[in-house]
Amino acid sequence: MLRPLTAQERDWVENTLESMSLRERIGQTMQGHAGRAPFRGIEGAELTAYLQRYPVGSFFVGGEIIQKAEGRAGDYRSWIEGLQRASRCPLLFSGDLEFGAGSAVRSLTAFPPLLALGAVDDEALAYEYGRFTALEGRAAGFTWALAPGVDLLLNWLNPVITTRCLGDDAARAARLSAAVMRGMQEHGLAACAKHFPGDGVDYRDQHIVTTVNDLSEQEWFATYGLVAGRLIDQGVLSYMTGHIALPWVEETSSGGKPVPATVSLKITTELLRERLGFEGVVLSDALDMGGFLSWGDYRKRMIDCFNSGTDVLLWPGLRYFEVMEAAIAEGEVTEERLTASVRRVLEMKARLGMHRIDAEGRDPEAILLEDDKLPPELDREARGLSRQLAERCVTLVRNRSGQLPLDAEATRRVLVIMLNKVTAGRTFERMDIFVRLLRERGIQVDILDEFEPLDTLRKWEQEGSRWDAAFAPYFMPLHGMMNSSRPVGEAAKAIWAMQQAETIKPIGISFATPYLLQDMPFLDTLVNAYSLHEDTVEAAVQAIFGEIPFQGISPVATELPRVFIKGKAGGLS
Amino acid sequence: MLRPLTAQERDWVENTLESMSLRERIGQTMQGHAGRAPFRGIEGAELTAYLQRYPVGSFFVGGEIIQKAEGRAGDYRSWIEGLQRASRCPLLFSGDLEFGAGSAVRSLTAFPPLLALGAVDDEALAYEYGRFTALEGRAAGFTWALAPGVDLLLNWLNPVITTRCLGDDAARAARLSAAVMRGMQEHGLAACAKHFPGDGVDYRDQHIVTTVNDLSEQEWFATYGLVAGRLIDQGVLSYMTGHIALPWVEETSSGGKPVPATVSLKITTELLRERLGFEGVVLSDALDMGGFLSWGDYRKRMIDCFNSGTDVLLWPGLRYFEVMEAAIAEGEVTEERLTASVRRVLEMKARLGMHRIDAEGRDPEAILLEDDKLPPELDREARGLSRQLAERCVTLVRNRSGQLPLDAEATRRVLVIMLNKVTAGRTFERMDIFVRLLRERGIQVDILDEFEPLDTLRKWEQEGSRWDAAFAPYFMPLHGMMNSSRPVGEAAKAIWAMQQAETIKPIGISFATPYLLQDMPFLDTLVNAYSLHEDTVEAAVQAIFGEIPFQGISPVATELPRVFIKGKAGGLS
Structure with missing residues (x-):
């Protein structure tokens, strides 16, 4: 009152x-x-x-x-x-x-x-x-x-x-x-x-x-x-x-x-x-x-x-x-x-x-x-709060095969499959922070951001490329007037393309929707980071390499029951 | 057997x-x-x-x-x-x-x-x-x-x-x-x-x-x-x-x-x-x-x-x-x-x-x-079948205010709001058949296919533009790997933009999904034509101008009950 x-x-x-x-x-x-x-x-x-x-x-x-x-x-x-x-x-x-x-x-x-x-x-x-x-x-x-x-x-x-x-x-x-x-x-x-x-x-x-x-x-x-x-x-x-x-x-x-x-x-x-x-x-x-x-x-x-x-x-x-x-x-x-x-x-x-x-x-x-x-003094406190929230929000949603945390010493070359693209003409920006943070660690980063042909990844493997880890970071802005929070267009193709690989197990990272498993149920590993807020991307990378713990508690149910929508017709209710 | x-x-x-x-x-x-x-x-x-x-x-x-x-x-x-x-x-x-x-x-x-x-x-x-x-x-x-x-x-x-x-x-x-x-x-x-x-x-x-x-x-x-x-x-x-x-x-x-x-x-x-x-x-x-x-x-x-x-x-x-x-x-x-x-x-x-x-x-x-x-002789029969199916499939889904058929004589200038665009970089093509057929009738066709600024339409109205009819044709290809059949991106913006108008009542025409009302429930008039098959686009235009009847019987329920998906959490089942 x-x-x-x-x-x-x-x-x-x-x-x-x-x-x-x-x-x-x-x-x-x-x-x-x-x-x-x-x-x-x-x-x-x-x-x-x-x-x-x-x-x-x-x-x-x-x-x-x-x-x-x-x-x-x-x-x-x-x-x-x-x-x-x-x-x-x-x-x-x-x-x-x-x-x-x-x-x-x-x-x-x-x-x-x-x-x-x-x-x-x-x-x-x-x-x-x-x-x-x-x-x-x-x-x-x-x-x-x-x-x-x-x-x-x-x-x-x-x-x-x-x-x-x-x-x-x-x-x-x-x-x-x-x-x-x-x-x-x-x-x-x-x-x-x-x-x-x-x-x-x-x-x-x-x-x-x-x-x-x-x-x-x-x-x-x-x-x-x-x-x-x-x-x-x-x-x-x-x-x-x-x-x-x-x-x-x-x-x-x-x-x-x-x-x-x-x-x-x-x-x-x-x-x-x-x-x-x-x-x-x-x-x-x-x-x-x-x-x-x-x-x-x-x-x-x-x-x-x-x-x-x-x-x-x-x-x-x-x-x-x-x-x-x-x-x-x-x-x-x-x-x-x-x-x-x-x-x-x-x-x-x-x-x-x-x-x-x-x-x-x-x-x-x-x-x-x-x-x-x-x-x-107050400014430092505000920036510290930003940092503290970032460190505490990063959520390990799935880690079925115990892939995370990664061994920082043994991770020298990684693949990043960009899920932040809708069409050839529209890439949602700012994923560069994530790539930069990996490179600053001295890691070689290969990037897959073209999904035609779809079997590029398999061809790279056949030519002998191998990675110590593969990341599939997802981003869609809040809100880019897409009428969807799901991966659409090139991002959907990227999901198809990554399954062509035989030697990697992609680690999903959502910097947007917490429901990525709805479209990528096959992922064994998923981290929810909620945004491309700079401190948060840093914290996510640190948690992935075991330097800080994953502390976030998912604020939504991420393993939804299958939610299918049955039509009226055909005798279904 | x-x-x-x-x-x-x-x-x-x-x-x-x-x-x-x-x-x-x-x-x-x-x-x-x-x-x-x-x-x-x-x-x-x-x-x-x-x-x-x-x-x-x-x-x-x-x-x-x-x-x-x-x-x-x-x-x-x-x-x-x-x-x-x-x-x-x-x-x-x-x-x-x-x-x-x-x-x-x-x-x-x-x-x-x-x-x-x-x-x-x-x-x-x-x-x-x-x-x-x-x-x-x-x-x-x-x-x-x-x-x-x-x-x-x-x-x-x-x-x-x-x-x-x-x-x-x-x-x-x-x-x-x-x-x-x-x-x-x-x-x-x-x-x-x-x-x-x-x-x-x-x-x-x-x-x-x-x-x-x-x-x-x-x-x-x-x-x-x-x-x-x-x-x-x-x-x-x-x-x-x-x-x-x-x-x-x-x-x-x-x-x-x-x-x-x-x-x-x-x-x-x-x-x-x-x-x-x-x-x-x-x-x-x-x-x-x-x-x-x-x-x-x-x-x-x-x-x-x-x-x-x-x-x-x-x-x-x-x-x-x-x-x-x-x-x-x-x-x-x-x-x-x-x-x-x-x-x-x-x-x-x-x-x-x-x-x-x-x-x-x-x-x-x-x-x-x-x-x-x-x-x-057989070829003529095949092409005739194509034409016959086209004429019989076009479906009048909604005609709440009796807007259709249009009076061909009185329709001299129309507006077409293009719903076939995902981003600035990607327009699903072939809508030109529809526009061409209108122009061949001697109709002046104004086209809205940029939706930034969103109030372009209202500005046109304020400058005095008036149209005898407005069409909102929708198309997404089968399948363009969009992971969606709904209007997304620029098409969604177009839906917003058309509601800025004060002097028109857009006529929706879906050349793709039969469920356009799910995203455009405010439409008083909707025609489902199912594809940009050339004979069908012609038949749709003829039906809109009353030259042939609308004969299609919708093969799906187009007025669905509200289909909302309630989450597991928060006490909902």
């Missing part, structure tokens, strides 16, 4: 609310994308005029999780201070700080992804994960993390959650995500649990189409509901709704469409707010996602989203102002509903100390950066 | 068997890949010497179904006659004649794929499908079709069967595949039902890994068993075993691996031959496939494959001769077992009239080609 506001905070909220025009109140209920706003090269009076015309309440900044981290912390901070100076009401700045502030800002610390944190399964470290995200994030100007993920990886085919959640076990996910959230919020960063009512059951991606969480009421409360209850109980300040339907609550619209939470009064207001008692800010997921676009025309989408109980709409575009003005004038949206949302947003701003932002736009609660990082 | 041999045929079999050396008998139990044998530029005495050293019993010729048809019928026929002259025992020539002889030989007639035949659901036309495959095939020198497919598309995720089978309904598949088989065998072409015990239940591809048919005994007999029973009852001459395990028969090997039919005595001998009473030739699927390679080393693979009850091994390579000679010498393979298989192969040769091949290698039962085709 949320702590009561202090008298000073309450006064600031009510005075601010009182002073706002209708348009300013509408602005509090949307979040802009700073990278898409025309901010380049405008400042001073021009910027002030822009923010008077479009008095947006919060902005998303930094790299997106689906893209790459970019920029330097100091630049973000100065830019954000300039925007605060130009805005009449203090702004919130959000970012995809899912795996540390380094997820969004290149000069800050990137941690292994949430699934790796799930493999470490240490509540104290989860708290530190949140704490350093907050210290670094706030130092760079962020006040709102669009994190932590509270989804559950229940369907191994899900193409979007993959390593962005804490696994398939609700109790573990609740424990760890609550710790991350507390670590953030106790250090000045609002957390946003995402997504409600829960991603990870569908085989599709809500970026592409509306997805469905098909659990029954009982199943939902034992899983997603359990996690949500914990987060709410411990005071999470915001919750992100997804373009995800929940049929036990609402089957379909009158037009036969699934009803995503982002437009569902039953899910967002009746379930999340009333039944679960969530008092914080409801933020929608991005409104340019495919899962939202097919709901109706722009006006219908916006009004339905707001009226479902959403407090802040993510990236609705500036047309939102006129649509909402008209809707209020026509009674489609009530002023009471608007005021309730604005009050919640202002309350969150007060809790974060935004009323103490000074006239220069400076945040007195943010640590001062040194060389675009935290001060040395 | 197979008809008894005539006295003349029986004499030829026994005399031939009697006259054969051990090596010649071993050769009868393998099938070579003519395209990979060193046949280019050798003839006469040199060719005879090669076939004496490697007295292979049959060869695969022509394009593979996973590749493209190639070559001219007359060239195949002369080449095959040359090989017959050089071989002491008459050879069989097989091909992937799955969708007409045009599947393998470019100058012959290509029919729509089996799934389209399923949508036509006409037993008489199925018989003609087989008959013309046989007449054309035998005229080009083929005596053995690796067809028809008798698999069932029970799992919509299956990446390899897709349109290569007759659907998800066992009764329909049995009726139509038996008709195709009779059409073939009554016109001189041995059929080979494939695959045993049945593909289409797994989400994986047996080219890549061993797959599993996970049905229960009862489910299996109601589906795959029913089809197999019909084919065997009606006298199919051969059956292809797949690298597919059947756990109700054999759970796993002592080493914990699934046991594919190709090495399983229980599946191939006890179930197929003894319980189902199949008396014909058992041909393995290709032995260079990933689903077979992981079974063991080369020697173990070959011996286990033969001893499971396989009569003919597909593409084992020439090392097979020495491995079998040693295995017989060491008692691992018995001469009785070898003789039984050779007798079955020779019986099939006799049934096909191979004892009447003349000294010049000529086949008196083959129709003479004219200009690399059948004589004009």
Whole structure:
């Protein structure tokens, strides 16, 4: 539950609310994308005029999780201070700080992804994960993390959650995500649990189409509901709704469409707010996602989203102002509903100390950066945490023939079969870290990354090539909009090609999905490393050579029962 | 059941068997890949010497179904006659004649794929499908079709069967595949039902890994068993075993691996031959496939494959001769077992009239080609059948808003959103036929085939572009080794991108998987055309403009219940 506001905070909220025009109140209920706003090269009076015309309440900044981290912390901070100076009401700045502030800002610390944190399964470290995200994030100007993920990886085919959640076990996910959230919020960063009512059951991606969480009421409360209850109980300040339907609550619209939470009064207001008692800010997921676009025309989408109980709409575009003005004038949206949302947003701003932002736009609660990082001692601690998580997450999933650890002395020549390729035209990069680390050990590394002809490996063997070990590292980015987390295209051919060998037993290493055995059941040896996070790749190599132990505990069941999908026809149910 | 041999045929079999050396008998139990044998530029005495050293019993010729048809019928026929002259025992020539002889030989007639035949659901036309495959095939020198497919598309995720089978309904598949088989065998072409015990239940591809048919005994007999029973009852001459395990028969090997039919005595001998009473030739699927390679080393693979009850091994390579000679010498393979298989192969040769091949290698039962085709009247009939099947297969899956048929007069400008792209580097080709047919009608065709930025379509609309119709055609080749039949990569982005539009309602057209609604549930209009077979694309366009009716009956359930896969963990079962 949320702590009561202090008298000073309450006064600031009510005075601010009182002073706002209708348009300013509408602005509090949307979040802009700073990278898409025309901010380049405008400042001073021009910027002030822009923010008077479009008095947006919060902005998303930094790299997106689906893209790459970019920029330097100091630049973000100065830019954000300039925007605060130009805005009449203090702004919130959000970012995809899912795996540390380094997820969004290149000069800050990137941690292994949430699934790796799930493999470490240490509540104290989860708290530190949140704490350093907050210290670094706030130092760079962020006040709102669009994190932590509270989804559950229940369907191994899900193409979007993959390593962005804490696994398939609700109790573990609740424990760890609550710790991350507390670590953030106790250090000045609002957390946003995402997504409600829960991603990870569908085989599709809500970026592409509306997805469905098909659990029954009982199943939902034992899983997603359990996690949500914990987060709410411990005071999470915001919750992100997804373009995800929940049929036990609402089957379909009158037009036969699934009803995503982002437009569902039953899910967002009746379930999340009333039944679960969530008092914080409801933020929608991005409104340019495919899962939202097919709901109706722009006006219908916006009004339905707001009226479902959403407090802040993510990236609705500036047309939102006129649509909402008209809707209020026509009674489609009530002023009471608007005021309730604005009050919640202002309350969150007060809790974060935004009323103490000074006239220069400076945040007195943010640590001062040194060389675009935290001060040395804290920075060392953040980097140490990254390293510690890396060492503890690497998971030995299978070691049937006792192949691991390898003897470092006896391993002089290895083969690497690249599973990070989709087609001749598209290779998912960054596997070079792994190869470089092998070469730095003085190992000769032969690389197989062309799979036509398929029997290249057998030909190499026939010519006399022999290797002391063979690695099959797999990577697919989070998310490269593949609509699949499985090896496809050239990666699938690589799986075929490696079985042509007679003299090797490939060691699989997944730097992505934890479910590689679903497509490579023949592997005797598999290591899950969850990401190409640099410390983690180093730790994986060290564990493979026995220099550190494998300590990770898989956060999902990796040896699934055969999960076959039987069709309706042919007498099958 | 197979008809008894005539006295003349029986004499030829026994005399031939009697006259054969051990090596010649071993050769009868393998099938070579003519395209990979060193046949280019050798003839006469040199060719005879090669076939004496490697007295292979049959060869695969022509394009593979996973590749493209190639070559001219007359060239195949002369080449095959040359090989017959050089071989002491008459050879069989097989091909992937799955969708007409045009599947393998470019100058012959290509029919729509089996799934389209399923949508036509006409037993008489199925018989003609087989008959013309046989007449054309035998005229080009083929005596053995690796067809028809008798698999069932029970799992919509299956990446390899897709349109290569007759659907998800066992009764329909049995009726139509038996008709195709009779059409073939009554016109001189041995059929080979494939695959045993049945593909289409797994989400994986047996080219890549061993797959599993996970049905229960009862489910299996109601589906795959029913089809197999019909084919065997009606006298199919051969059956292809797949690298597919059947756990109700054999759970796993002592080493914990699934046991594919190709090495399983229980599946191939006890179930197929003894319980189902199949008396014909058992041909393995290709032995260079990933689903077979992981079974063991080369020697173990070959011996286990033969001893499971396989009569003919597909593409084992020439090392097979020495491995079998040693295995017989060491008692691992018995001469009785070898003789039984050779007798079955020779019986099939006799049934096909191979004892009447003349000294010049000529086949008196083959129709003479004219200009690399059948004589004009028959050729017209074959092309007419192709056209008729095309017109009758096109299926209107959804037409919720009555958008189809389109008014040809009023449709002057259309948008085509290309769903045939995986990455910037890989576009599945041939969609140009569709675009060309639209342009030939005088329609202005705008094409969207770049999906970054995602809002291009909305920008075009804002600039004033309007279309009378929008098409979203989908294609993925059969099979492009994608390990998926779903839209992935750029195609998935295209699905997102099209929902940005405010002024169009895209008409989906699948030229591949019949399950496009699983990834594009928001479509109000969907046409399934099953392939880019040229006549079919023409028929689809005609049906869309109301010039011919939509006549196809979907051979699979296209509106599947939501098929979600719940994980083991988190209290779910």
